[in-house]
Each structure stands twice: as structure tokens, then as C-alpha cells.
Amino acid sequence: MMRAEVPVDFDVIIVGGGPAGLAFARSLDGCGLRLAVVERQPLTALAAPADDGREIALTQRSIGILKELAAWRHLNAADMAALREARVLNGGSPFALSFDAGGSDKEGLGKLVPNHRIRHSLFSAVEGQKGLTILAGSSVASLRTDRHYARLTLDDGRPVTGRLLVAADTRMSHVRDQLGIRAEMNRLGRSMMVVRVAHDGDHHGIATEWFDHGQTIALLPLRERCSSFVLTLPSAEMEALAAMEAGALGRAITRRCARRLGEMRVLDRAHVYPLTTTYACHFAATRAALIGDAAVGMHPVTAHGFNLGLLGQATLARLIRDAVERGGDIASASLLRRYEAAHRLATRPLYTATNLIVGLYTDERPAAWVARHMTLRAGARLPFVRRTVSRLLMQH
Ligand SMILES: Cc1cc2nc3c(=O)[nH]c(=O)nc-3n(C[C@H](O)[C@H](O)[C@H](O)COP(=O)(O)OP(=O)(O)OC[C@H]3O[C@@H](n4cnc5c(N)ncnc54)[C@H](O)[C@@H]3O)c2cc1C
Known part of the structure; x- marks a missing residue:
């Protein structure tokens, strides 16, 4: 059962306000959880992301997820091909x-769709979301998780506690390192x-x-x-x-x-x-989970990175919503194990196949x-x- 007696600042702390982190925050909208997104960029950069040249090939399934998250409606026809x-x-x-x-x-x-337009659409979708606090211009100085909490100290010295820590801080994830989770790295x-x-x-x-x-x-x-x-x-x-x-x-x-x-x-x-391609050896640890590129950093050649990131965050959010409905622990070991198993099944074959293609064709x-x-x-x-x-x- 959820330890309601333990006071924490937030239920879920998401480190990284990139497309995976923001999509995950939006996926948890309306389930009554207190969410924080810790993002090292300032709020102005999140609200108006700079063009990074990337065109993201979104699959029909990802388009469906972005529609469910009410992000799609923030994109114009001129944004997409x-x-x-x-x-x-x-x-x-x-x-x-x-x-x-x-x-x-x-x-x-x-x-x-250009990556910066996707980022903008997700930011627009979470802007003003009830129960969501964006701690922009901050990163994590240190962290510790135990059976009950995740405790973070931000780089300005502020302590932040939560029941679940979610790392969405890119493929060279600092949080993943701090959690002691190793990753294959090529x-x-x-x-x-x-x-x-x-x-x-x-x-x-x-x-x-x-x-x-x-x-x-x-x-x-x-x-x-x-x-x-x-x-x-x-x-x-x-x-x-x-x-x-x-x-x-x-x-x-x-x-x-x-x-x-x-x-x-x-x-x-x-x-x-x-x-650099990366694949985390685990997608979860005590009261912590990895999503987006922090979990799986695909080679861009098969255009699956963000598509898999969207899928993974949706899987974790669904398990958390189920736990909330049942009054269960949103970061129980069994929930996190189920997330890890499902996301591994969805990603490992594609990750391996993509690397084989890259190897053969280069x-x-x-x-x-x-x-x-x-x-x-x-x-x-x-x-x-x-x-x-x-x-x-x-x-x-
Ligand atoms: C050239 C190129 C083309 C691509 N094309 C495709 C494609 O066609 N289809 C596809 O599906 N994918 C594609 N991808 C992959 C896709 O861009 C990534 O999978 C996606 O951006 C990952 O999102 P993310 O939120 O996990 O990480 P990021 O986009 O890397 O965002 C991470 C966020 O975390 C923040 N952050 C980092 N460290 C910290 C910290 N310590 N504290 C606080 N905040 C932190 C960063 O500022 C950033 O905002 C491509 C990638 C590249 C490079």
C-alpha cells in the first residue's frame, strides 16, 4: 500500500523536460498525483525550443499517442510532411x-515533424497542468533512493523528495549513473x-x-x-x-x-x-525508472528513438494509473519490474536489429x-x- 503517512514534496519527480519527460508528465494528467519536472534549461527555452535540425519520423502509433496527450493539436499542417x-x-x-x-x-x-515543434507541442500540452510544477533552470546535484522515498538535492542546494524518480535526462543520463545503473554504450x-x-x-x-x-x-x-x-x-x-x-x-x-x-x-x-548508441542494463531501480533515451538510445538510422520513448512512457504511465486506481504503491518493485519487462520486449529486438543493420551497411x-x-x-x-x-x- 502507498505510505500516505510519509510526507513528500511530490509523488513523481521527472528529471528532464525533453519530449519523453514532458509526454510522461502529460500522460499522468488527471490522476491526482503531484508531479515535478526538473529541467536544466530555462523555462523560456522549454516554451520556445530552438530548432535543432532534426526531423522526427513519427509512426502512426506515435501520432495516436500525441493526439491522446492533446499535443498534436498544437502542431500546424505546415509543421508536418x-x-x-x-x-x-x-x-x-x-x-x-x-x-x-x-x-x-x-x-x-x-x-x-521537426523535433523543436514536437517539444513545443508537448510543452503547450502541459502548460498550466494541475498538480505539475516545472523546476526549470535546475539540475540534480545528488540523489538517493530507498524503500520509501527518492531524495534529490538540486544544484542550487534545494532538497526535493518524491515517491518515484523518473530519469528522462537523455542517453548520457546523469541520473542513471547516480542510480548505479550501467548501460551498454557504443x-x-x-x-x-x-x-x-x-x-x-x-x-x-x-x-x-x-x-x-x-x-x-x-x-x-x-x-x-x-x-x-x-x-x-x-x-x-x-x-x-x-x-x-x-x-x-x-x-x-x-x-x-x-x-x-x-x-x-x-x-x-x-x-x-x-x-553513440546506449541501452540501459535495467530500466528500473528502487523507487526509480528510466524512460526515453535514458533507457534506450537508438541509432537514428531507423528513426525509432522517440517513437520507442513515447511508447515506453505510455507503458509506465498506464501501470501508475492502474496503481492509483487500486490505491496501490506507484513505485512498487513489482510495478517497476512489469514496466521493465514490457519495455525491454518492445525495444530490445529493434535495438539489436538496428545495430546489426548499421554494422552490415557501414x-x-x-x-x-x-x-x-x-x-x-x-x-x-x-x-x-x-x-x-x-x-x-x-x-x-
Ligand atoms: C539526428 C537525429 C535524428 C533523429 N530522428 C528520429 C526519428 O526520425 N524518429 C525518432 O523516433 N527518433 C529520432 N531521433 C531520436 C530522438 O530525437 C530522441 O529519441 C528523443 O529526442 C529523446 O527524447 P528524450 O526526452 O528522452 O531526451 P532529450 O530529447 O535528449 O531530452 C532530455 C532533456 O533532459 C534535459 N536534461 C539533461 N540532463 C539533465 C539534468 N542532469 N538535469 C535536468 N535536465 C537535464 C535536457 O536539457 C533535455 O531537455 C533522432 C535523433 C537524432 C540525433
Whole structure:
């Protein structure tokens, strides 16, 4: 039973007001819990997040969750682009493996929405939420959890107590470290550049993932004749490219894309992300849980990170709501075990498969080239493989 006699400041303390943390706060709306979000950025940055260049490919399931959270209505049609089909190319081969939503599904694979617009929509959804306190401009100096409480000291010395601590503080989670939870961590030595480009050719709403010699390129369709250009290179090579002025960068991108969509012109600032994938060895500890990238930091190539983060926070919120209805403990060991088991099942196969794809498609040895060509051909000949992948793309 919940220890009602123990006074605490909050029922749930969420560290990290990113998309996963805010979605989780919103998922617990209306169940009478006192919530705190501890976020190191100031409130102004949460309310008007800066553009970070990322276009998030949201699956139909994620769109459904954002609608339930009343975040979707804060996005405009101009914020989103339809994702009708995805194609995978291997080197110079003209062969492409295509995935779509099937003839009957008019909704397509999902929508592309800029990450800062998603963050803004979630902030708008939680703004003024009853029982929610946002402790912006703060981070956690130290923490301790025991059978009864989570006790935090913020960096300004303020103590904060709660019944459940939820870490949503990104893939290099400091809270995860402070809880003593280890994580698999793969520093890939590669970086990903994202930049919006205009081009002469039509993208037809098709996303292209091109595993080329020495580079991986994704072209994500935005509004007419505009795309998000996503390039993965060894980090040392990326530095020179990122330092280029817009005109030179546009010409370099046109060459790298082998003029697939004609001349490319850079529309805004390029953003570079060093790539590290992470998977926490546990998603829970005494009176604590991990959500979002703090639990699973996916490689962006399969565009599942936030989609899985949304799914995980929904799973944990559902278990907590059930506990509240039954008058049970919102942070019991059995509840947290159930969350961990469900989220592991939802994420581990995709995490492993994504890392295998990345390994195979960035391996430059001749045997790997043959293997990837055969994999794509096999995928084309086996309709059930395509259907399964399409379903995965749409659901998670
Ligand atoms: C280039 C790129 C493309 C991507 N494309 C896709 C895609 O197409 N589809 C998809 O599903 N996912 C995609 N992702 C992944 C997606 O962006 C992440 O999964 C998602 O942002 C994770 O959200 P989060 O809230 O867990 O973490 P973050 O977005 O990292 O937010 C963490 C928050 O915690 C705060 N914080 C950190 N440390 C502390 C602390 N100690 N104290 C207080 N606050 C703290 C930070 O300020 C931040 O606000 C992409 C990622 C990249 C890099």
C-alpha cells in the first residue's frame, strides 16, 4: 500500500523536460498525483525550443499517442510532411527495396515533424497542468533512493523528495549513473549531419536511405522540393564539411547525392550529432525508472528513438494509473519490474536489429557488400519481410 503517512514534496519527480519527460508528465494528467519536472534549461527555452535540425519520423502509433496527450493539436499542417514510402539503396546498385503502408492505407507510413515543434507541442500540452510544477533552470546535484522515498538535492542546494524518480535526462543520463545503473554504450566514431535543402527534383513523398561507399545518406521529404539531408560520416571527416559556408556545402551535398534530386541548396544551419548508441542494463531501480533515451538510445538510422520513448512512457504511465486506481504503491518493485519487462520486449529486438543493420551497411569489406546486396534482394523476394518491416515502421 502507498505510505500516505510519509510526507513528500511530490509523488513523481521527472528529471528532464525533453519530449519523453514532458509526454510522461502529460500522460499522468488527471490522476491526482503531484508531479515535478526538473529541467536544466530555462523555462523560456522549454516554451520556445530552438530548432535543432532534426526531423522526427513519427509512426502512426506515435501520432495516436500525441493526439491522446492533446499535443498534436498544437502542431500546424505546415509543421508536418507526409511520409508515403521509404526506399533503401545499396552503393551504386540501381536496385531499391521499398516499404510502404500498403494500398489500402491512405495515412502512409507516418509524418515528419521537426523535433523543436514536437517539444513545443508537448510543452503547450502541459502548460498550466494541475498538480505539475516545472523546476526549470535546475539540475540534480545528488540523489538517493530507498524503500520509501527518492531524495534529490538540486544544484542550487534545494532538497526535493518524491515517491518515484523518473530519469528522462537523455542517453548520457546523469541520473542513471547516480542510480548505479550501467548501460551498454557504443561510441561509433561517426557523426550525423542534418540540414534542410531545396532541390530541383521532386521527392514524391519518398524517404531514401542510401548506404553508399564511405557514407550513409538519408533524404527525408519535407514540403515541395525540399528535403532534410542526413549524412553519416566518420567524425574526423565530418568536421571539414560542417565548417563549409552554405554555398560550398550545397555543392558538396549535390555531389554526395550524385545529383539524385538535382542541384541542392542549403536552407538553414547544419547540425552535427556524434553517434553513440546506449541501452540501459535495467530500466528500473528502487523507487526509480528510466524512460526515453535514458533507457534506450537508438541509432537514428531507423528513426525509432522517440517513437520507442513515447511508447515506453505510455507503458509506465498506464501501470501508475492502474496503481492509483487500486490505491496501490506507484513505485512498487513489482510495478517497476512489469514496466521493465514490457519495455525491454518492445525495444530490445529493434535495438539489436538496428545495430546489426548499421554494422552490415557501414562495413566496407567486399564480403559485407555482397551480404547487404543479398539482404536487400531477399527482402524484395520475400513479401512477408517487407510487410513485417512496414508494420514495424508504422507501429513503433
Ligand atoms: C539526428 C537525429 C535524428 C533523429 N530522428 C528520429 C526519428 O526520425 N524518429 C525518432 O523516433 N527518433 C529520432 N531521433 C531520436 C530522438 O530525437 C530522441 O529519441 C528523443 O529526442 C529523446 O527524447 P528524450 O526526452 O528522452 O531526451 P532529450 O530529447 O535528449 O531530452 C532530455 C532533456 O533532459 C534535459 N536534461 C539533461 N540532463 C539533465 C539534468 N542532469 N538535469 C535536468 N535536465 C537535464 C535536457 O536539457 C533535455 O531537455 C533522432 C535523433 C537524432 C540525433
